[in-house]
Amino acid sequence: MENPGITEAGLDSRKNFPVSLRLAEMETALLSVDRVKAGRIVRDSCTAGSPFTCLETLIVPALEEVGRRWEAGDVALSQVYMSGRICEEIVDSMLPAGDPRRVDQPKMAIAVLEDHHTLGKRIVLSVLRAGGYELTDYGHGVSVDQLVEQVTRDKVIILLISTLMLPAALRSKEAIARIRKIQPGTKIIVGGAPFIFDPMLWKEVGADAMGHAASETLELVNRMAAEVKR
Ligand code: B12
Incomplete structure (x- = not known):
């Protein structure tokens, strides 16, 4: 059965794309060191204004799964390393700058x-x-x-x-x-x-x-x- 989310045409509209498939796709992109595809999956899956939710529902679980597979001996440490690097780049590009209205705060x-x-x-x-x-x-x-x-x-x-x-x-x-x-x-x-x-x-x-x-x-x-x- 063809998966609509995996076709190029479907990549820009993923509101109904099953989370498990999106995660699997992200994991594959990371393990293949395909930073372009990983970046695109994140961009297309996450709505603007909710970067933290996106990080915790897509990037964190994908990296955890990579870690589990490394523990099971299915992937190499270099793949874990590159997955981490790619996610760092994506995270850097997504996170908002600090709020200029700093609160009165303890050190x-x-x-x-x-x-x-x-x-x-x-x-x-x-x-x-x-x-x-x-x-x-x-x-x-x-x-x-x-x-x-x-x-x-x-x-x-x-x-x-x-x-x-x-x-x-x-x-x-x-x-x-x-x-x-x-x-x-x-x-x-x-x-x-x-x-x-x-x-x-x-x-x-x-x-x-x-x-x-x-x-x-x-x-x-x-x-x-x-x-x-x-
Ligand atoms: C990516 C990764 C790496 C990358 C790190 C890249 C980088 N720049 O960070 C690389 C390849 C370099 C790496 C190296 C190693 N790794 Co590593 N790695 C991972 C992996 C797969 C994902 C970690 C990650 O980045 N997750 C995503 C981030 C965003 O999640 P997070 O850190 O958990 O943070 C979230 C929450 O925990 C929380 N949080 C985190 N900190 C804090 C602090 C506060 C105050 C609060 C409130 C919240 C909070 O908020 C975050 C966002 O929600 C984990 C597997 C796992 N299950 O965690 C293994 C893992 C952590 N690594 C492990 C190991 C063993 C190693 C190495 C020793 C491997 C080796 N033989 O060389 C080295 C050691 C490096 C070192 N000295 O620190 C083990 C640790 C096992 C253990 N029990 O100690 C794990 C658990 C893998 C495993 N299952 O065996 N690793």
Whole structure:
């Protein structure tokens, strides 16, 4: 049976295109390192004004599936790498610039702790900037020592930590304990795959909260910002 969404003619109108087929198509484009096609699938599938929803319903699950296939030995690490790079380019082209009307806010920062999976942080940062917050970006591959030093030097009040590797997530426990010793008032939000796989991990590492997805981060940060002002 011919699939209407896969023909060239159908690519520009995909409102009724089944999500599972769109995802499969995206995954194939990523694994074939076809950045043009991947970009077109995203453009055609996502309505203007909802880039974050699009990221979370198309790009994130497609990358997760690529990861699962790599784990199963079906695809090469180079394909995972190129899939990540292509998605980074797409994400960069889609995300809105920061909202110029900055809110009156506590000092905030974000980092990827001992890990080089940067895409999640990139999205969370954009969601918060688009929501009116300004944050210091400490980058990725940040060590525990560096993070403690930076957060206490800058007197950060709300800290967001992203980790995609389990060992890095476990290391956040030491970072959080050391930061709390020096600055007990700092609120810490963690996120990333290990915290999703183990829903109790955020409590075990001593965080104040965890975010499953970038889309819920703004609400979380709004709540914390209100708490620290009280
Ligand atoms: C793409 C990818 C890569 C790319 C990264 C490209 C880049 N620049 O980021 C490359 C190829 C470089 C890579 C390398 C490696 N990877 Co990798 N990678 C992935 C993959 C497939 C997708 C990750 C991703 O980008 N997802 C899309 C983003 C947008 O989603 P996200 O990060 O989860 O973020 C969302 C939420 O989690 C949340 N979020 C994230 N952070 C935060 C923080 C806060 C505060 C909040 C509120 C929310 C939040 O918001 C985001 C948007 O909704 C995952 C599989 C997976 N299931 O996650 C494996 C995975 C993370 N990688 C893995 C591994 C093992 C590796 C390598 C060690 C492989 C190797 N042998 O070299 C290296 C290590 C690199 C390093 N030192 O960091 C493992 C980790 C296993 C583990 N338990 O620790 C995974 C889970 C694959 C697997 N199933 O085995 N990887």
